[in-house]
Amino acid sequence: MPDRQALCGILFVLHTGIQWEFLPQELGFGSGMTCWRRLAAWNEAGVWDQLHVPLLKKLRSAGKLDWSRAVIDSSHVRAARRGPKAVPARSIAHGRAASTTSSPTPRASPLRCR
Template sequence: MIWGCGVARPKPWDVDDELWAVVEPLLPKGERRVRHPGRKRHPDRLVFQGILFVLHTGIAWEHLPQELGVGSGMTCWRRLAAWTEAGVWPRLHQGLLARLRSADALDFSRTAVDGSHIRALKGGQETGRSPVDRGRTGSKHHLITDATGIPLAATLTGGNRNDVTQLIPLLQAVPPVRGKRGRPRRRPDIVLGDRGYDHDKYRRLVWALGVKPVIARRGTEHGSRLGAQRWVVERAFAHLHSFRRLRIRWEIRDDIHEPFLTLGCALICWRRLTKL
């Protein structure tokens, strides 16, 4: 479709019918009380749009524009917490990965891992003094992608954690992905890592999972040529941190920041699907 001639271009946080058809079946049904119903419940679709607005813009909950029709920011925050407790976001991500695999758009022949520091201005759980940010309090996003840069899983740690400590958790966090006949695919053939993952202990642990580690060695000259294959995870981080709520961590509670991280991964998968 060509946008113009007075037709408004959709905003990135707009929830179109196709995306809502994927999200809605995953949401728990909120039933109103019969005897004391209270206020009418805000529609889930509008609340989800409010959550996406916060994720994209990084705006504070209390500053959500009333024009969105989502009610108060606290309504969106509560619904985010409830949907997180119900396991909505991992199931959304897993379902989108299955669709990508069904469309032959997911490549498990190799994966790439990396970590990225972010500021954590209010402190909280899973934070620490960042060695790359003058000791300021920060967190780390750890990411594993397929060979084309599609996020398979992400974890959150304090900013003082070494990348290598998340190598096994990342591989174990990859969900079983359906979309093809036979058993779901979960383990890649190869995992690529930079020198930060160079440790013989973790190489043995990776081999034990049935995955071949291809990791640059410390103390060797540059020119391992892994960058020609690992750049996809760096691009995935660029996409992930284009969501302003993930560029700087404002949440004290890690169980509120992590849903944004998983939702961001799911939206990257959704964007890839819409381009197929």
């Protein structure tokens, strides 16, 4: 299957939110599993990271970037100046408390298409 068709299938699934296995064959994007595998391969190869900067440059030069909806994720943006170091919070109890946010069930497996 050509990359362009797989990309269109990937974008269709991501845009509509349907499950990979329900990608309509009539659209000509191939099977959902094929598109899912191609997305995984491209992620592994770093394709999206390689496209991100050139796309931003092109949009910026064309005046097409809308920064009114921009969000900065502090886990990815380095601080310009170093602030004071955070001091770890002191524990007020001995031992560990039971978690209230997770259950003791096994961890879920990644999404798998049929």
